[in-house]
Amino acid sequence: MLDLATLHEAIAAAxxxxxxxxxxxxxxxxREMAERTRRLANVLHGHGLGLREDGGRAEPWESPHEHLALYLHNGPEYLxxxxxxxxxxxxxxxxNYRYVDDELAHLFRDARPxxxxxxxxxxxxxxxxxxxxxRRPLLLQVADASGEDLLPGALDYEEALAKASAEPLRDVRPEAGDLHILYTGGTTGxxxxxLWRIGDLMTGPLGMRRRDGAPLTDLGEALEKAVRSDHRVLVGPPLMHGAGTWSALGGWCGGACVVFPGRVDGLDAAxxxxxxxxxxxxxxxxxxxAFARPIVEALEARPHDLGSMRTFVNSAAAISPDVKRRLLELLPHARIVDILGSSESGFQVARNGSSARSFMPTPGTAVLSADRSRRLAPGEDEMGWLAKGGDAIPLGYLGDPAKTAATFLTLDGERLVVAGDRARLLADGTVEVHGREATTINTGGEKVFAEEVENVLRGLPGVADALVVGRPSERWGTKIVAVVRPVPDGAAPGDEELREGCAAHLARYKIPKAFVRTDLGLRLPNGKADYATARTLLN
Structure with missing residues (x-):
């Protein structure tokens, strides 16, 4: 298996x-990036950080490493x-750089940086x-435009790197089994x-695979591919979430140049x-x-020469059909690849184009029965669980054996991860994904997947964004309510228009019973749904 450090050094040498x-x-x-990352490695190693003295890992929720927290906006220092x-x-x-004191304290107690x-x-x-x-951690402070003074006892990042050696660490040999920790967004808990082994992360979410889907594990073969690359990857999503990190590191593993936009503390589509x-x-x-719509509007406002653009890779949230159509009309030479996955599973299913509704499973993907006891066969009419097995899944959750056991299971001798997405395996072998169990609403005895209703609402005229949440109801137990953000400066659709629009695509019990309108953003910085804000608007 490959490891990130060794591959990065090999590409830099080539x-x-x-x-x-x-x-x-x-x-x-x-060459410069290799030297800077070596300098940082020497800083960390010089302060006694690395593999702990008790470095054995007996359980899948245990880490044998010291941990480094990255509390940064996008930029060179993050990578x-x-x-x-x-x-x-x-x-x-x-x-997550949006965390306030209590949230950050909870995270640090869990992660032990x-x-x-x-x-x-x-x-x-x-x-x-x-x-x-x-335990007070080593603090490395990156200067910015804020004017904040250096914290007592902290090291200035650039000064620390300048004083450190640019030579590789002689007595440290990175391995494919070394851990990389990705904290979930906390949107559903x-x-x-x-805990990802870096080798699994590389053959999984970072895309180190051959054209036939087999994992790419030979350094020479990976290096040859990277040297041929002419890719330039523009990373707008924050690196503090998987979509941003995986895009950037996946680009580097393939020999690409990673580019950041000028503004990194928010989305500026222009x-x-x-x-x-x-x-x-x-x-x-x-x-x-959250990303695609402002991009379409920026391209419609001013033409851009984007003839080099080949691929948009969409993940973590859906693009509504109208926005996807407009983007492809503006850039007909490009393609949109929708990928669905999670921090726990990597990428599980993918689809191309603007009209496809179901997804093609990636290697290792399965749909399990509702009781998680067996794999479903194509065409079985059962709402099951999207699962991922194979050679590229994580080990477990840091310090949490109970959640590890609940999410990572063994079926017929194969280890699988079940992150919480409900799905059907269609007769043609494609996967119909319905959404996260955590956002499912039980109304009048029927289960409604919020994401299914949201996708319909976002495709209606006059709707810029929409989230669907539940409100307590004496009649229904829980009533479906849609929080809608109308298109700016447009005619906001009325309740009846929205109901009629939904009725063309949804069963009656799935249609929201009430609509709340807002001018507030309904997305977190990473583009995911901000259900907490949506629920506050119901009061």
């Missing part, structure tokens, strides 16, 4: 002067942190939270640290498209309508 990362005027070659950590055999993990790399603007909250920890045009981008990740 194409040292090729661009590796671009952010505005900041351009870094593969340097990910790769530099692996070169020191430290396990990196993501931190031995080091934190953070932007200076987050220094006040970092200072308050680390004061509560039993408290965040959980998913800036994103200007960057795509200037840097001749070939691939770009999207996160549903």
């Amino acid at each position: 194409v040292p002067d090729r661009e590796c990362l671009v952010w505005g005027d900041h351009r870094v070659t593969w 340097e942190g990910l790769v530099g950590a692996h070169k020191a055999r430290v396990a990196p993990f993501n931190v 031995a080091a934190v790399i953070y932007h200076a603007r987050f220094a006040p909250v970092i200072g308050r939270v680390v004061a509560q920890l039993e 408290m965040p959980k640290g998913v 800036d994103l498209m200007a960057t795509a045009e200037r840097e001749r981008i070939t691939r770009m990740p999207l996160v549903g309508d």
